[in-house]
Amino acid sequence: MNALSEALLTDLYELTMAQAYLARDMTGDAVFEFFVRKLPARRNFFMAAGLDQVLSYLETFHFSEGDIDWLANTGTFTPATLNAFRAMRFTGDVHAMPEGTLFFPHEPILRITAPLPQAQVVETRVMNLLNFQTMVASKACRSVLAADGKPLIDFGLRRSHGGEAGLLAARASYLAGFAGTSNVLAGARFAIPTYGTMAHSFVQAHLDETEAFLHIAQAHPRNVVLLIDTYDTEAAAEKVVALAPRLKSQGIAVHGVRLDSGDLADHARKVRQILDRGGLAETTILASGNLDEDRVEALVGSEAPIDRFAVGTAMTTSADAPYLDCAYKLQDYAGRPCRKRSEGKATWPGSKQVYRRLGPDGRLGGDTITVANETLPGRPLLRQVMQRGHRSASSPSIQEIRDYAQAALAELPDALRRLDRAAPYDVRIAEALEQLAQQVDRNT
């Protein structure tokens, strides 16, 4: 069998609808927008992420011969459809909020304008990519805010939802402000700093804990971080102190110790004392073990002497809100604005733009969602990023995105920086958009 491609990573109905559109020559320009309907229970904002992967997908979109063969064998598709699929490339325009932008419910963060069959067929994967990284970046921001400047490391790969999730969670958390990841492939693919310590198994595989510390230090001398909770945390800290002179004589410093269980604040205080008394004042303490933003905030608040935090599963799975209530909706077809009116799921019609005003303190002051061709005071958040299937300009580097995201977080009002739900941010619908909705409803 010929190889199957990412183009098949879609819902079957996208392909049968495309067949119907093609059969009826409904190939006029469609406008679809991606937005999130509402905030999860304890969230105050979202951070946009995943655009780079969406644009790569669109730029390279095509069905392989293996895809076409498989589709032909289903008996569902006509020869005309299969030929059209074989030739199909994405030739549309994309407007989007840059990755790292903060946004709020009902604000479109991506707008695709493309011939209807194309815009439909790419729906599923575009949503899949944007939902996930936006969800993770939005979650990771909370740990960044809670850590109050202390570095955070992504340790989430083992419990992320498959390989791509682990890879893209490392990317999304890094752009949201994490210092790096344990994920080697993410480091290689996205030029993200990688971090590693040691596992309990390493200690267990040795007959003696001190010997295990010696061996891992010699094998990874540039970044020695010793895991000290396998048997007895404080006893292991004493062993580290006893071993340090021998390592020093070999030119190896103990950069850090890692705590992974028990009362982390209490262990950190005791271990800090042991290390300081033992002349290891430079040795840092890394805490890990089922951490999330709430535990990070509590540990920072307790003034426990923890220097760095590893956050894993809770962040990469966005455990308190493992999906966004996101949608990709047709807002205009062939110049005719439209909208869905399903109960509880109505949308605003037409191509839209979002304007953001800053308050006198330089913090977010309020957003307005309006029709795309109206200009309002403030900063327009959606920019053109793809024209006729090609990126409009070179995409920002991950460092640039990360800097942009940090600047965005600095604009958050204090109330919205808290981990618990605050009064909602002021997002208004412009009169022009209200009028368009009424007009659409009259015509349907």
Place this chain on the structure above:
Amino acid sequence: MNALSEALLTDLYELTMAQAYLARDMTGDAVFEFFVRKLPARRNFFMAAGLDQVLSYLETFHFSEGDIDWLANTGTFTPATLNAFRAMRFTGDVHAMPEGTLFFPHEPILRITAPLPQAQVVETRVMNLLNFQTMVASKACRSVLAADGKPLIDFGLRRSHGGEAGLLAARASYLAGFAGTSNVLAGARFAIPTYGTMAHSFVQAHLDETEAFLHIAQAHPRNVVLLIDTYDTEAAAEKVVALAPRLKSQGIAVHGVRLDSGDLADHARKVRQILDRGGLAETTILASGNLDEDRVEALVGSEAPIDRFAVGTAMTTSADAPYLDCAYKLQDYAGRPCRKRSEGKATWPGSKQVYRRLGPDGRLGGDTITVANETLPGRPLLRQVMQRGHRSASSPSIQEIRDYAQAALAELPDALRRLDRAAPYDVRIAEALEQLAQQVDRNT
């Protein structure tokens, strides 16, 4: 740059630990076991899944030249390590519970016996694959039990955590008893039945709802399922009735309608009446829209005339429990049993086996976890599935796994079939294992 491979999809510490093991010739056989520490809040059992992907990963494991180049450039690895990595293949044995087996906390579902560096390096990806599919299968079972025989379809790709998650969630839910998926690539890759309906955008792109129904029916005549909630559900059902004779004259039957919003039970009753009155008694009703096992159970309990359910996001993300508290722990190295004693995270040492007894009613009667070389009454759950890096026998087909899983669910006692937490299932630690743990603790 040469291509990077799945072998890099691991935590950095696996590779630095491997370097230390290799440097010390610590290449004796290690035994690692994968298990889950505890049940999520509302769960009563787990279903094992993902073994086939784990075995494929192990069978094909190797670092690409691109991987080696990248690792060399980090400066962390010695030439000797890089050469060892270049030659590294997985040559170990694997014992596992077959996919579809039900299991409980602390029962190992996978045991890897391999030279220590190999068993360590594969840890992260093995966990990543087993955690995810086991989590989804365990979640999907709940909808299967709640649906009480009515077919379920996976619609979760768009909000699954990346592409691999969508693909493997389709597989895991199918083996747990779902009827199929909307995910085309999953259908092609795993020979899973695919299902598709139509989207609201399709209706909106047309000026007239009836015309939209006509067009999609003509484009997908073998499986016409019309989405009727875009504007007014009952009005659309009347349009379906009015259109049906025209479609019938073209040889096209309306197989179903789909409800996606509002009070699904109420809409289903009204729509059923409209369809029946209109001579469409054969037309089925499919319900979708943020469904999970609780909503499925309530709809089935209400005796709403819904024939099939599409369950998406809640299932593919396992929204109430988006990760398992799973672990992959060293239990024996070079013939010496060992265990971790970290606070709250202690494990049972040594290679283990699980024996299952059935009660007189043919339902699960109790499990015992013991050392691997003890034989107890009941059925041993772990079997050898890989020998020296090769599968022991041809793996079961997905249909065989699905049948096995259905037989396993049939053995569940009624209390454990409920969606809410029941009294815990009886899992005992055999005396031989207790004694081994005491002996290990004395020797550490």
